[in-house]
Amino acid sequence: MFWIVTLSLLEGFLATIKLFALTLVFSLPLGLLICFGSMNKLPLIRVPIRFLIWVVRGTPLMLQLLIIYYGPGIFLRLNVWGTSTSGRFMAALIAFVINYACYFSEIYRGGIQSIPVGQYEAAQVLGMTRWQTFKKVILLQLIKRIVPPISNEVITLVKDTSLARVIAVYEIIWNGQAFIKSSGIIWPLFYTGAFYLLFSGLLTLLFRYIEKKLSYFR
Structure with missing residues (x-):
C-alpha cells in the first residue's frame, strides 16, 4: 500500500512542480514589465496597472482561480477552458x-527605488x-536586494499550488485526499507534507547559495 500511495503522490507532485515552474518562468519577467508600467510617468499607463496590482494583492488567490476558471462561462457564455485536465491546468x-x-512587481519596484538617486545621475553624466x-x-x-523577498514568495508559491485543487487540478494534495474516499485512510494526506518540506528545503538551500554568491556587494 505504501508504494501505491507513493507513486500516486509522485504523480500529483509532478503536476505541482509543473505548475510551480511554469508560474515562475512567466511571472518573473511579467512582474518586471508590470513594475515598469506601475512606475511609468504617464497616468494612462500607471493608474490602471497600479489598480490591477491593488486588486490582485487585495483578494485571495483562491477567488482569482474561481473567477478565471468559471468567469468566462458565466459572464460570456463561452466554455474557454473546456472540460479536459489541460484546460483546468491552463486556467490555474x-x-x-x-x-x-503583481507581487513580484512590487518587489522589483522596492528594489529599484532603494538604489540611491546619485547612481542614476552619475550614469547620466557619463552619457x-x-x-x-x-x-x-x-x-x-x-x-542582490530582491533575492530574500523573492525567495519568500517562491517558497510560498510551493504551498499555494495546492489551491489549484479548487478547480479540480490533480496536484499532490488532491491525490492524497483521494485515499480518504477510496480506502478510508488519512495518512497519505500527511505524507504529502514530506514532499512539500523536501522541496521547500531544497529551494531554501538554493537561495542561500545564491545570496552567498552575491555577497560581494556588501
Whole structure:
C-alpha cells in the first residue's frame, strides 16, 4: 500500500512542480514589465496597472482561480477552458502567473527605488542611456536586494499550488485526499507534507547559495 500511495503522490507532485515552474518562468519577467508600467510617468499607463496590482494583492488567490476558471462561462457564455485536465491546468496557470507577477512587481519596484538617486545621475553624466544604466549599474544591485523577498514568495508559491485543487487540478494534495474516499485512510494526506518540506528545503538551500554568491556587494 505504501508504494501505491507513493507513486500516486509522485504523480500529483509532478503536476505541482509543473505548475510551480511554469508560474515562475512567466511571472518573473511579467512582474518586471508590470513594475515598469506601475512606475511609468504617464497616468494612462500607471493608474490602471497600479489598480490591477491593488486588486490582485487585495483578494485571495483562491477567488482569482474561481473567477478565471468559471468567469468566462458565466459572464460570456463561452466554455474557454473546456472540460479536459489541460484546460483546468491552463486556467490555474494563468491565475497563478497574474497573481505572482503583481507581487513580484512590487518587489522589483522596492528594489529599484532603494538604489540611491546619485547612481542614476552619475550614469547620466557619463552619457549612458536609461537601458545602459539599468543593465550595467542597477541590475546586479537590484538582484542582490530582491533575492530574500523573492525567495519568500517562491517558497510560498510551493504551498499555494495546492489551491489549484479548487478547480479540480490533480496536484499532490488532491491525490492524497483521494485515499480518504477510496480506502478510508488519512495518512497519505500527511505524507504529502514530506514532499512539500523536501522541496521547500531544497529551494531554501538554493537561495542561500545564491545570496552567498552575491555577497560581494556588501
